[in-house]
Amino acid sequence: MTPLLIVGAGGFARETAQLVEAVNAVSPTWELLGHLDDDPAKHGALVDGVPVLGGSGEAAGREDARVVVCVGSPRDHAARARVVARLGLPPDRYATLVHPSASVSRTSSIGPGSIVLAQTVLTAAVTVGAHVSVMPHVTLTHDDVVGDFATLAAGVRLAGAVHVETGAYVGSGALVRETRTIGSYALVGMGSVVTRDIPAREVWAGVPARFLRPATVTVPPSLPVES
Template identity: 65%
Template sequence: MNELVIIGAGGFARETAQAVADAGAFKLLGHLDDNPALHGTEVDGVPVLGGCDLVHDLPGARVVICVGNPRDYAARARLVRRLGLTEERYATVIHPTAAVSATSEVGPGSVLLAHCVLTAAVRVGAHVAVMPQVVLTHDDVVEDYATIASGVRLGGGARLERGAYVGSGALVREATTVGAWSLIGMGSAVLGDVPPGEVWVGSPARRLRAADAPALDELAMRTELASRTVGGPLT
């Protein structure tokens, strides 16, 4: 059985630990968290082994990064860069009650919690957080670092660009794009494309303001990288 460590010890990390226990596919060694007050303690019976950089002392363990919240949903991207692990180190955690069709795919470092549904030809990228009871329908695309909170529904052919955050219970119309590092408020109904780096709320969803600084920093970094890249995909 593969060993696993979970980066983070907050709510998402705890839910992931429960999914790991329910699935039985990994031996969970514990959590890693940069809060020194947690070191040597247990969270729901799972030990907090030390800081995040301890992952380099556990080369045989697979990893998932389970940090981030609506106030800083760029945290996973920063940690991936900081730790510098190879793609092969990252595990994919899928709760046993999730329904993932044979034509769908889920990238490394991503987590699908209980009762998620991926219906047909859904593509989920790397380091994506999919909370309970999310429904992703045919031909949806969810790019790296996106976060989909509980109860979200995406219509067919919708796209969440890199780092997008969709709040609990939100609905996204078919063939609609939520731009990179934008945030959709809980319970919103997204009926048209959302530009990158913005916060949209309401039903129908409308622009409220620019995204917070951590998300805008990620967006600016990506834009700068794109401007320097000639040919070939961005990494």
């Protein structure tokens, strides 16, 4: 089995550990070594039975291990991008994890470092970039494109040919009309209905979704940002 490290020890990281267990139950694939977290108070602790081995910087020294970065929230939806930029690992060091219950069509693709949780559907010619977080019960339909570092929270539904740009966060239960674009590092509130394009780095919410305020995000300068 291939050694694996999960960067982060919060809720998303715990869900990812359970995904790994589900994968291994079908076909032994991953040797989960443990979590890496930058909170020293967590070092040496067990999180759902999985040890926290140290800080994220230790990933570089474990060249035999693959890595996934499981950090970020609506309060700081650029956190994952910053961690990946700081680690500076090559793409082939990152694992791609897909829950056995997810349905991924043969014409769809998922990039390195991305995680697809249970009961997600990718119907036809869906492109998911690198380091994307796809939470449970998400539906991605034909020709959707999800950029690097984006997050699709639980129950998101994208109609056809939607483009979610780099680092955007789409909140739980949001619905997005066909051919719409959600701009880079924008944030869509939970339960929203997106009928218009959303510009980069803005917060929108409601039914239909409307502009609320600029998004406060700290994006690593070394990473590209779509405009």
